[in-house]
Amino acid sequence: MWKDFAQYIINNYSNAEKIVEVGAGKFHKVASILEENLSSSIVMTDIKPSHGKIIKDNICNPDLKIYGGSSLIYSIRPQPELMPHLIVVAEKTGADLIIKPFSTDSVNSSKMKLINYKRATFYKASYK
Template sequence: MWDDFAEFILTQATENPTRIVEIAVGKFDGVYQYLKRNENIEIIKTDILPNDDEVIKDDITNPNLELYENADIIYSIRPPSELQPHIERLSRKVDGTFIIKPLCNEDLNISSHKVKLKNYKKASFYIL
């Protein structure tokens, strides 16, 4: 499923290079590693509590907008529901594709009517 999710993100990578940001990466960086292998991708990952040197410290409740400007794709895997409205607000400020992969049985805590459920192979997620 994670490879399918990463593969879908690559289908959205139409710029050369494509700038991608992962929000609230936590300890799972499998999708990041998959995307990083592609030479057409410039990718960074952010989290409020970085767990390695590749993670840039950022608080999505008060984001450093410079990290996200010019991002073509911004995604988050299993963001806590209390962070989802902050991701939605960021999506209004940044012109790019937003993808949220919640827990399998979790509803989104987002008010936007532009959110669409997307199924790609074995991956299900929401796209803004």
């Protein structure tokens, strides 16, 4: 499923200068696949970075300079209370937003559309 999720991003954002993952935590498989297959700058953020490549940022009080110029902001299994903050950052920066929630979570936004790509299911919105 993660390869399918990453492949969707690769297929649709191959010309992106910058892609930002919010809430990278300790799971870096998708970011690693993107780094291997895209020439884009792949930026990872988290409130508690697990290693030096992750930028410390709180999406509830974000540093918008981190997200500026990104074509895509994505988050894998964010806590439901963070989803509105992700939407606000995408709106303010004009980036597309992809949220891959836990299977039991839903995304409450009329702009978010459900995407089924191979074995990956996620929500996407464009704020350009």
